[in-house]
Amino acid sequence: MSTRLYEHPIFLEHITPEGHPERSDRLRALNVALGHPHFERLDRQQAPQASEDAVLLAHPEEHLFAVMRQVPEEDGEINQLEADTYASPKSLQAALTGIGGAMAAVDDVFTGKADNVFVASRPPGHHAEKSKAMGFCFFNNAAIAARHAQLKHGAERVAIVDWDVHHGNGTQDIFWDDPSVLFCSTHQMPLYPGSGAKTETGAHDTIVNAPLSPNVGSEHFREAFKSRVLPALNDFRPDLIIISAGFDAHHRDPLAQINLVGEDFDWATGRLLEVADKSAGNRVVSLLEGGYDLEGLAESAGLHVLRMMKG
Numbered sequence: 001m002s003t004r005l006y007e008h009p010i011f012l013e014h015i016t017p018e019g020h021p022e023r024s025d026r027l028r029a030l031n032v033a034l035g036h037p038h039f040e041r042l043d044r045q046q047a048p049q050a051s052e053d054a055v056l057l058a059h060p061e062e063h064l065f066a067v068m069r070q071v072p073e074e075d076g077e078i079n080q081l082e083a084d085t086y087a088s089p090k091s092l093q094a095a096l097t098g099i100g101g102a103m104a105a106v107d108d109v110f111t112g113k114a115d116n117v118f119v120a121s122r123p124p125g126h127h128a129e130k131s132k133a134m135g136f137c138f139f140n141n142a143a144i145a146a147r148h149a150q151l152k153h154g155a156e157r158v159a160i161v162d163w164d165v166h167h168g169n170g171t172q173d174i175f176w177d178d179p180s181v182l183f184c185s186t187h188q189m190p191l192y193p194g195s196g197a198k199t200e201t202g203a204h205d206t207i208v209n210a211p212l213s214p215n216v217g218s219e220h221f222r223e224a225f226k227s228r229v230l231p232a233l234n235d236f237r238p239d240l241i242i243i244s245a246g247f248d249a250h251h252r253d254p255l256a257q258i259n260l261v262g263e264d265f266d267w268a269t270g271r272l273l274e275v276a277d278k279s280a281g282n283r284v285v286s287l288l289e290g291g292y293d294l295e296g297l298a299e300s301a302g303l304h305v306l307r308m309m310k311g
């Protein structure tokens with residue numbers, strides 16, 4: 001497989017307060033892992049910055065303006081947007097570059113520049129609802145990428161698979177009544193943000209929530225994938241798979257109590273590549289979401305990208 005990586009130094013300049021789990025060191029740890037000779041063949045590219053208009057693919061103008069108003073101007077200043085979401089002067093530029101990377105990744109898999117692409121960006125996106133920044137997220141990168149695939153490349157059915165340990169409430173909110181996007185999520189429940197029950201299936205049964213109880217591990221995660229996520233994907237036959245790739249279900253992660261190991265992310269990636277091979281011309285775009293233990297993140301994301309390269 002030809003695998004592309006989008007990265008950009010601006011992602012390190014989205015600054016959160018001291019002690020905040022969503023911090024620049026996450027990407028530094030990931031960069032060290034991806035520096036291993038195993039990743040020599042990885043096609044590394046700088047993510048382009050998207051225009052502000054790109055945000056409107058998944059959010060109303062009022063939400064874009066509200067975020068823009070709250071980004072501080074003074075160096076060193078940090079503004080609190082809501083409970084745990086903060087913006088520093090470069091945060092908007094970082095968020096737009098994350099969106100730009102996600103959109104370029106979609107372009108690459110539809111034009112054949114790459115089979116699959118991983119976007120190592122921050123801030124993350126899956127908690128951002130249509131009109132609300134929350135959970136470290138301003139704009140929903142996965143949702144914008146899905147809309148871009150539909151509008152620019154004529155994708156009819158896009159699947160978003162979210163294995164971040166927190167429920168992707170934002171993505172669910174945006175696609176609740178849209179039968180052209182399948183949203184599948186495995187996550188710990190109860191846990192932030194509180195949504196993601198099995199009974200939340202969307203207006204057209206295109207939302208598949210597979211909640212996991214605290215303290216379970218590989219076996220339950222893989223079973224949820226095999227019994228809920230993969231059958232839904234195989235029925236839906238997506239033209240593109242977008243992964244909301246959070247690595248906070250790793251057993252070392254401080255924000256949750258699911259006990260996955262790095263190999264579980266390798267396994268899940270392999271299963272999604274199989275679905276993509278069957279219906280989506282191998283097209284897979286993976287976007288970094290959570291993962292707050294540096295060692296757990298580096299190990300898990302490394303195995304994820306390695307699997308994408310091997311196919």
Ligand SMILES: [Zn+2]
Pocket residue numbers: 164165166246248289290291
């Ligand atoms: Zn998370």
